Amino acid sequence: MKKIAIVDDEQDILNILNKFFSRKHLFDVDIYVNPQDAINNIRTNTYDLVLTDIMMPQIDGIELLKQIKDYDSSIKVIMMTAYSTLEKTLESEKLGANDYITKPFISLKDVENTILDNLKI
Amino acid sequence: MIFNNITALYVEDELEVRNTLSSMIGDMFQNFLTASNGKEGLEIFIENKDTVDIIITDINMPELNGLEMIEKINEIKSIPIIITSAYNDSEFLHQAISLGVSSYVNKPIDVKVLFEELKKACEPLLLKQELQTQEERHVNQQLEAAKFTAIGQLSAGITHEINTPLTFIKATFEMMQYDIEDLEQSDIRTSLLNDAKTINDGIVRMENIITSMKEMAQKSNEKKESVNIYSTLITALVLTFNKSKHISNVYINDEKFTANSSKDKLSFMAKVQIQRIEQVWIIIINNAMDELQKYKDFNDRKLDISIESIDNKIKIKFKDNAGGIKDEIIDHVFDAFKSTKESSGMGVGLNIAQKIILENNSTIKAYNENNGAVFEIILQ
Numbered sequence: 001m002k003k004i005a006i007v008d009d010e011q012d013i014l015n016i017l018n019k020f021f022s023r024k025h026l027f028d029v030d031i032y033v034n035p036q037d038a039i040n041n042i043r044t045n046t047y048d049l050v051l052t053d054i055m056m057p058q059i060d061g062i063e064l065l066k067q068i069k070d071y072d073s074s075i076k077v078i079m080m081t082a083y084s085t086l087e088k089t090l091e092s093e094k095l096g097a098n099d100y101i102t103k104p105f106i107s108l109k110d111v112e113n114t115i116l117d118n119l120k121i
Numbered sequence: 122m123i124f125n126n127i128t129a130l131y132v133e134d135e136l137e138v139r140n141t142l143s144s145m146i147g148d149m150f151q152n153f154l155t156a157s158n159g160k161e162g163l164e165i166f167i168e169n170k171d172t173v174d175i176i177i178t179d180i181n182m183p184e185l186n187g188l189e190m191i192e193k194i195n196e197i198k199s200i201p202i203i204i205t206s207a208y209n210d211s212e213f214l215h216q217a218i219s220l221g222v223s224s225y226v227n228k229p230i231d232v233k234v235l236f237e238e239l240k241k242a243c244e245p246l247l248l249k250q251e252l253q254t255q256e257e258r259h260v261n262q263q264l265e266a267a268k269f270t271a272i273g274q275l276s277a278g279i280t281h282e283i284n285t286p287l288t289f290i291k292a293t294f295e296m297m298q299y300d301i302e303d304l305e306q307s308d309i310r311t312s313l314l315n316d317a318k319t320i321n322d323g324i325v326r327m328e329n330i331i332t333s334m335k336e337m338a339q340k341s342n343e344k345k346e347s348v349n350i351y352s353t354l355i356t357a358l359v360l361t362f363n364k365s366k367h368i369s370n371v372y373i374n375d376e377k378f379t380a381n382s383s384k385d386k387l388s389f390m391a392k393v394q395i396q397r398i399e400q401v402w403i404i405i406i407n408n409a410m411d412e413l414q415k416y417k418d419f420n421d422r423k424l425d426i427s428i429e430s431i432d433n434k435i436k437i438k439f440k441d442n443a444g445g446i447k448d449e450i451i452d453h454v455f456d457a458f459k460s461t462k463e464s465s466g467m468g469v470g471l472n473i474a475q476k477i478i479l480e481n482n483s484t485i486k487a488y489n490e491n492n493g494a495v496f497e498i499i500l501q
Binding site: 010012013015016017019020023055082089090093099100101102103104105106107108109110114 | 281284285286287288289291292293295296299328331335356359360363364367380396399
């Protein structure tokens with residue numbers, strides 16, 4: 001089964017995404033509220049895809065994207081972004097982000113479909 | 122009023138002369154005070170020393186003559202003075218000059234001459250007033266701008282803070298509805314699903330307001346750069362694809378847009394604020410999607426974007442087939458807070474788009490064509 005990591009500094013957002021994805025269990029999900037933990041685990045756990053927020057304290061989504069792509073460019077990275085961070089979204093596109101999801105989500109189903117599209121499931 | 126904001130004091134002992142001249146020139150001033158002799162003139166001046174700007178005075182008067190009065194006034198304040206007199210001997214003129222009198226008008230008074238002298242004497246005052254008004258206006262503008270910036274920063278902060286809880290409220294509520302749907306059929310299940318619809322409408326409305334606020338919070342001080350406008354359109358389409366892919370097909374120069382569309386397929390160079398211009402495209406695309414969404418069949422919906430060069434200018438057209446803009450609002454689509462959508466945000470998107478386009482020395486207009494709305498932008 002494909003494996004994804006979700007990184008967001010808001011525990012509530014992680015919880016609801018995790019709960020939703022575990023209903024159908026189309027892929028395995030690990031959640032990280034601290035981006036540094038995600039970076040540490042990317043080398044040990046093999047993720048097919050990382051879904052990350054852009055605006056996070058200390059290590060932001062852009063930095064996380066860089067580190068993931070430096071380590072293994074085949075890992076898909078989907079950025080979660082508020083429209084107010086257009087600048088960052090463009091920057092992440094240059095750095096090889098594979099897709100974008102706007103916050104608030106259109107729907108959880110939409111988030112799932114975007115992940116499935118990128119995992120080619 | 123010719124001498125706007127100017128207060129004149131006219132001192133003349135002969136009632137008839139005083140009344141005649143007052144009726145002729147009094148209305149030219151903001152305030153026109155009169156006195157019947159030098160003593161009274163001095164008293165009135167002292168009472169109004171902060172407001173009186175110019176004095177017109179006769180010389181030969183009882184109690185205190187004109188020159189004596191001027192001497193006393195000079196001790197209080199330096200002020201333009203015009204004297205009117207039948208005297209014209211040289212000793213008197215010397216005295217008047219030594220008192221710093223601005224000018225001299227012979228009696229009987231020729232109003233035209235007096236008017237010219239008044240103009241000369243008041244000119245510096247008027248100029249000074251104009252400068253003051255300009256300065257006040259400038260200070261007010263700066264204050265307004267500072268206030269606006271502060272409000273902007275505050276709303277950007279609030280927007281971001283609200284966006285996060287809104288994200289998990291919306292998602293959690295969606296989740297809750299799946300749980301409700303899984304319940305066995307019952308009155309409670311039906312009632313919960315009905316209530317859920319109301320809550321959903323509320324969430325969507327809040328979301329739209331937040332989107333509008335996010336649009337407003339974008340930076341405006343970006344430098345202009347030479348950029349391929351075609352690729353800014355593709356970027357905007359990529360950034361809105363998340364939404365648009367569920368709503369409508371989008372064509373750019375008759376080719377269907379996909380997530381893999383190349384940014385460099387065509388080249389249309391212009392010097393613009395890249396991100397601000399991309400923001401304009403995003404606003405227009407999102408607006409079109411909101412309108413298209415109302416039309417039933419996905420396959421019937423279409424957003425056509427075209428870009429072409431015309432006389433060294435670039436023309437970009439966004440055309441949807443969502444029925445067009447209603448007649449009653451077509452002249453106001455770019456006004457702030459005049460939302461054209463029934464359940465949308467604050468109606469600031471297109472207003473912002475227009476401001477950005479104007480700041481980039483370009484034009485934007487909206488019209489209807491073949492059952493759809495058209496937004497046409499000409500970039501210089």
